[in-house]
Structures are given as structure tokens and as C-alpha cells.
Amino acid sequence: MHIPFCAHKCHYCDFYSLVDPRDRQGSFVDRLGRELHALAPWGRGASLATIFVGGGTPSLLPPFLWDRLLGVLHEAFDLTSLEEFSVECNPESVSPELFSTLVRGGVTRVSMGAQSFNPSHLKTLERRHSPGNAGRALAMARDAGIPRQSIDLIFGIPGQTLDDWKHDLDDALALGTEHLSCYNLTYEPGTAMTARLKRGEFTPADEDVEVEMFRITLSAARGAGLERYEVSNFAKPGAQCRHNLVYWRGGNWLAAGPSASGHINGHRWKNTPRLDDYLSIDRDGFAPVSEHETPDPGRALTERLMTGLRLSEGLERAWVVAQATALHAGAASGLARAIERQTALGFLETDPARLCLTDAGFLVGDSVILELAGALDL
Numbered sequence: 001m002h003i004p005f006c007a008h009k010c011h012y013c014d015f016y017s018l019v020d021p022r023d024r025q026g027s028f029v030d031r032l033g034r035e036l037h038a039l040a041p042w043g044r045g046a047s048l049a050t051i052f053v054g055g056g057t058p059s060l061l062p063p064f065l066w067d068r069l070l071g072v073l074h075e076a077f078d079l080t081s082l083e084e085f086s087v088e089c090n091p092e093s094v095s096p097e098l099f100s101t102l103v104r105g106g107v108t109r110v111s112m113g114a115q116s117f118n119p120s121h122l123k124t125l126e127r128r129h130s131p132g133n134a135g136r137a138l139a140m141a142r143d144a145g146i147p148r149q150s151i152d153l154i155f156g157i158p159g160q161t162l163d164d165w166k167h168d169l170d171d172a173l174a175l176g177t178e179h180l181s182c183y184n185l186t187y188e189p190g191t192a193m194t195a196r197l198k199r200g201e202f203t204p205a206d207e208d209v210e211v212e213m214f215r216i217t218l219s220a221a222r223g224a225g226l227e228r229y230e231v232s233n234f235a236k237p238g239a240q241c242r243h244n245l246v247y248w249r250g251g252n253w254l255a256a257g258p259s260a261s262g263h264i265n266g267h268r269w270k271n272t273p274r275l276d277d278y279l280s281i282d283r284d285g286f287a288p289v290s291e292h293e294t295p296d297p298g299r300a301l302t303e304r305l306m307t308g309l310r311l312s313e314g315l316e317r318a319w320v321v322a323q324a325t326a327l328h329a330g331a332a333s334g335l336a337r338a339i340e341r342q343t344a345l346g347f348l349e350t351d352p353a354r355l356c357l358t359d360a361g362f363l364v365g366d367s368v369i370l371e372l373a374g375a376l377d378l
């Protein structure tokens with residue numbers, strides 16, 4: 001579920017989100033409720049296993065609107081088998097009342113957007129909280145009865161040194177988190193930060209420094225008992241984000257809210273990323289959709305390579321070979337050659353059962369995956 005509101009647009013962010021001066025949060029929650037009711041028949045066959053509410057800033061919704069939203073969720077769906085219910089929070093927009101409301105509605109996990117514990121880097125990112133806020137917000141969530149917690153950090157911030165990054169990791173891990181997401185700052189087209197970069201207003205992080213930061217992340221996380229299970233995600237045993245695993249393992253999920261994306265048995269769609277359209281277009285509750293792809297075996301295998309190889313568990317080799325063989329005569333042989341080359345380079349494991357990246361492969365994961373996908377010659 002996508003909640004599109006933010007208190008401020010961070011200048012590196014390319015998620016669909018807006019600062020809304022028109023006070024439309026109430027009408028948004030009502031509209032989201034209608035969409036959830038429309039989606040419910042799709043979710044009932046297999047009762048929901050996980051829920052993830054992201055944004056935007058979900059914690060910006062006031063408790064009374066959360067109460068309304070959670071009421072609709074429980075009304076519309078069978079949540080008796082729910083294993084995990086995550087909500088993204090920003091440290092500056094939480095309160096004990098909000099967390100109590102979330103607990104009453106069945107939320108079991110918060111993902112806290114700390115990003116950094118260094119005031120100067122928070123300023124560079126245009127994040128409005130102070131370094132101590134994230135720890136206080138997590139303690140508040142724990143006191144309210146939310147047992148599972150994750151922290152988001154960003155590295156490769158202009159001006160950030162290796163020592164600064166190490167401190168950020170130490171500060172996050174000292175909070176005892178069971179899950180850590182560490183994202184390399186990227187300059188997405190159309191963001192204010194990319195425009196500033198183009199104008200030469202700051203120097204981006206050096207690529208070698210970023211690689212070293214990636215290495216430090218792995219050793220710091222492992223030192224605290226968190227293992228990498230996805231390129232940017234680390235968790236204690238059993239603490240992986242089950243919802244995100246559904247994406248990376250190519251499962252089925254529903255989507256609600258503007259810009260949310262769904263996938264059911266090869267059909268992929270994305271709700272139109274525009275709040276005005278979402279509020280004004282109501283097709284029996286369903287949201288306007290801006291992208292829809294129907295099942296296609298070549299695309300499905302490419303996507304499985306792109307998402308499955310991001311995971312430490314990788315993909316089942318025999319399954320990948322069978323899928324490639326079914327595509328066309330050259331796909332399996334082309335893929336086999338690409339796998340052999342990347343294995344010789346030390347970027348893929350030699351495991352006969354699983355196709356997965358090595359630690360060195362994770363540093364160049366995108367290029368390995370692109371070569372494998374390209375070798376299918378679609």
C-alpha cells in the first residue's frame with residue numbers, strides 16, 4: 001500500500017510522493033478503503049500473508065486516519081494468517097499514540113528511515129530529523145509493542161568519509177536492530193539533487209570509496225550477527241522482510257494506492273502515480289492503472305534473473321536452465337556461456353544446485369545480471 005504524502009520533498013527522492021497543501025489525507029484514506037474493498041475478492045482465495053505500507057511517509061497519516069484505514073483492512077480481508085505487517089516510518093513523524101493505533105491494527109514491524117546519524121549528512125539529504133530521533137522513535141515503537149524493527153541507511157552521500165559511514169553503521173547496529181537496509185545514494189533523473197549535480201554544486205562520492213563502503217557494510221553487519229540476504233538488506237536469522245522476499249522470489253501481491261505496483265501470475269500493473277487521478281477516477285473502487293503487462297515467458301525469466309539473483313539464495317539452476325531451454329534453441333546455450341564466464345571471473349558461485357552471486361559478485365551484481373539476461377537473446 002502506497003501512502004503518497006510527505007512533509008517535505010527530499011531532493012534525492014524519485015518515489016511518487018507530494019507535499020499536499022490541500023489537506024486531502026482524509027479523502028485519500030476513504031478512496032484507499034474503496035480500492036481495498038475492490039481488491040478484496042482477489043485476496044480472499046489465499047488469505048493475506050504479509051502487508052507492507054510504504055510511501056511517501058505512512059507515519060504522516062494521523063492516528064485517527066490510520067484507525068479508519070486499519071478498520072477497512074480488517075473488514076475487507078482475511079488476516080487470520082497474517083505473518084508480517086510492516087509500516088515505513090520517518091523518525092520525526094511518530095508518536096506513542098500512532099504506534100498504539102498500529103499495534104491495535106495488527107502491525108508487527110516498523111521500517112525506520114534513519115538514513116544517517118550524522119547531522120551534516122542528514123542536512124545534505126534534506127532530512128529533517130536529528131540524529132537521536134531514530135533511536136527514540138524505535139524505542140517508542142518497541143514500548144508500544146511492535147517487536148520487529150528495521151533501519152534504513154544511505155551511503156555514498158557527498159562529503160561522507162569511510163569513517164563517517166562506519167559510525168553510521170555502528171550507531172544503527174548499537175540500537176540492536178534485527179534488520180538493516182543500506183542503499184547507495186543514486187542520482188535519479190528528474191530529481192533536484194541530480195540537477196544540482198549537473199550544475200556542479202557538489203562532488204559525488206568516489207566510486208572506489210563507495211565500493212569500500214559496501215565492503216565495510218558487509219563486515220559490520222556480519223559482526224553484529226546480521227547476514228546479507230539481498231544486495232542491500234541484512235538480517236538476523238529469521239528476521240528477513242517476508243513481504244519483500246515475495247517480490248524477489250516472484251510471488252503474487254496486490255497493490256493499493258497511487259503508484260503501487262502489483263503482480264498476479266505474470267500480470268504486472270502499476271497504479272497511475274497521480275493523486276488527482278486516484279481521487280477522481282474510481283472504476284468500481286479500482287485505481288486508474290498506467291502500466292499493464294501480460295504474461296510473457298521471456299520477460300518472466302529476465303525478471304526472475306534480475307530479482308532472484310539479488311538474493312543470496314539466488315535461483316535454482318535446473319529451473320533457470322529449463323526456462324531458458326523452453327524459450328528458444330540459443331537461449332540455454334547463450335546463458336550457459338555467460339554463466340561460465342561470470343563464474344570464471346569469480347562473480348558467480350560454483351554451487352551445482354543454485355545460481356548465486358559471490359561476495360565479489362554482489363559488488364558488480366547489476367553488470368552480472370545484465371550479461372545473463374542479455375545472453376537469452378530475446
Ligand code: SF4
Nearest residue numbers: 006009010013055056
Ligand atoms: S520522506 Fe522518503 S518518500 Fe518522502 S520525499 Fe523524503 S525520501 Fe522521498
